[in-house]
Amino acid sequence: MKNSIKISLIVILGIVVLSCQKIDSFMFENVATDEYLFDDYVGDSRILLDSSYKISEDDIHLLEFQSEGKKIYGVYTGDITKINEDTIIVYCHGNTGNIDHYWPRHKLLANVGNKNRYGILTIDYKGYGMSEGSPTEGGLVEDVDAGLEWLKSEGLTNDRLIIYGFSLGSYPATYLCSKKSGALVPSKLILEAPFASTKVMVNDASKLSMNNNYFTSTDFEVADLIKEVTQPFLLLHGEKDDFLSIKTHGEIVYKNYGGSEPNKEFIRVPTADHSDLPAEQGYEEYKNSLLEFVEK
Numbered sequence: 001m002k003n004s005i006k007i008s009l010i011v012i013l014g015i016v017v018l019s020c021q022k023i024d025s026f027m028f029e030n031v032a033t034d035e036y037l038f039d040d041y042v043g044d045s046r047i048l049l050d051s052s053y054k055i056s057e058d059d060i061h062l063l064e065f066q067s068e069g070k071k072i073y074g075v076y077t078g079d080i081t082k083i084n085e086d087t088i089i090v091y092c093h094g095n096t097g098n099i100d101h102y103w104p105r106h107k108l109l110a111n112v113g114n115k116n117r118y119g120i121l122t123i124d125y126k127g128y129g130m131s132e133g134s135p136t137e138g139g140l141v142e143d144v145d146a147g148l149e150w151l152k153s154e155g156l157t158n159d160r161l162i163i164y165g166f167s168l169g170s171y172p173a174t175y176l177c178s179k180k181s182g183a184l185v186p187s188k189l190i191l192e193a194p195f196a197s198t199k200v201m202v203n204d205a206s207k208l209s210m211n212n213n214y215f216t217s218t219d220f221e222v223a224d225l226i227k228e229v230t231q232p233f234l235l236l237h238g239e240k241d242d243f244l245s246i247k248t249h250g251e252i253v254y255k256n257y258g259g260s261e262p263n264k265e266f267i268r269v270p271t272a273d274h275s276d277l278p279a280e281q282g283y284e285e286y287k288n289s290l291l292e293f294v295e296k
Helices: 003-019 099-110 137-153 167-179 198-206 222-228 246-256 277-281 283-295
Strands: 060-067 070-077 088-092 119-124 161-166 188-192 233-238 264-269
Touching (some): 070 137, 088 099, 088 167, 099 161, 119 137, 161 167, 167 222, 222 246, 233 277, 246 264, 264 277, 277 283
Parallel strands (some): 088 161, 161 188
Antiparallel strands (some): 060 070
16 A cells, blocks of 8 residues: 555545545455466565565465355465464455565565574455455454464464454454454464554544544454453554554554553654555564564
8 A cells, every 4th residue: 555545545535525425445455366476476566575585386375265155365385284383474464456466575474584484374355366255344354264264274273373464454463363253363463554443544534533434334443452452462663654654553553452561562664654664674674573573
């Protein structure tokens, strides 16, 4: 998500006011595809990695899950036979594109510590990539939980599960930590550029203090959900993020965290906007920050 998305949202809100429609469809900028391209994908990505980050084809596994009666897809990197002993990071991506768009971020995570030190699972929500159906607020949680069910069937336990939510993905990640209602309960939570709530996002864009229901039926209340999270928590946010402002989103989510002070950490990246935090922080520093948190 970029500056253009924020401008588009402002325009959309103007149309909403005039036409009495809602912006729900604009919350999900999903792109469907018949085939994932991975390293061959040429598209909009702010994360540019050299060949040292490449993952062997033998370690890339395209998976199918069932979620609410629909077939959805995910990609797992690592040795599936070692899920019963490895630490696994589940990556919940943002509202744009599909797995291909986030493949560089997936590869970054797969290189934390050293190549394939941790198994990484990224899931395409319904309507994204090759996944069937259409995305919904509740469906995001169900889709990620379908991946957790598979990991559990392969031998993963709660204590070795870490969940990472970027932007829109902060909602299912925080929900599954807070409600503890999924197939597995993550032992640690990482959020990057999270929503505080849909209401705050709408108000920031419109500069109007209006009932959120006027604009959208979605209600991504991460700032409320985080109050019930006690697992160790790492938050990363760019200070130049003008889509989900660090002041109205990141700082509120961090303040509302329900665990103890020593269990939380906030990494602010002064030059980062919404989409380029790993690059602006520096890939090595970014990976080391995650490694430190995971190994605590």
